[in-house]
Amino acid sequence: MLTLGIDPGSAICGYGFVETDGNKLVAKNFGVITTSPKARMPDRLLKIHTELDALIKNFRPDIMGLEKLFFGKNATTAIPVGQARGVVLLCAAQNNLDVIEISPNEVKQSITGYGAAEKEQVIYMVTKLLKLDEPPKPDDAADALAIALAAGYEANSLARRNFLEN
Secondary structure (H helix, E strand, O other), rough: OEEEEOOOOOOOOEOOOOOOOEEEEEEEEEEEEEEOOOHHHHHHHHHHHHHHOOOOHHHOEEEEEEEOOOOOOOHHHHHHHHHHHHHHHHHHHHOOEEEEEOOOHHHHHHHOOOOOOOOOHHHHEEEEHHHOOOOOOOOHEEEEEEHHHHHHHHHHHHHHHHHHHH
């Protein structure tokens, strides 16, 4: 199964593709889609859509994991992040991808076993789980890989539950 994880943002949108084959986990590709803060928001959203759509068509993931909207102290960032999430959800729908939405704490719990883990702990575990030579850069790409891992675990868990119920 190939899972695409997305860490949404209007300036930096992280993505990561993780393939699961039994107990083997492989990072197939990861990176970020960046937009200029000087560009108009419609143009920024179009760039995210265009690049993400091309990635989906190229890699053909089975499922998408998307971080739920979270804004702690800075509510002003919620609007552009929400707009980017909308574009990501549109791409998923256009490509018939099921989406597992997952909170930051659920990602941390899934990857480290502790829902309040620090970012460095998550990056360390992503690096170890995927057997990467070095931590993924930038942090948004590492976050996207963590989201892909967590969503992949969730998808496998749901599939097992459905199998056992039928």
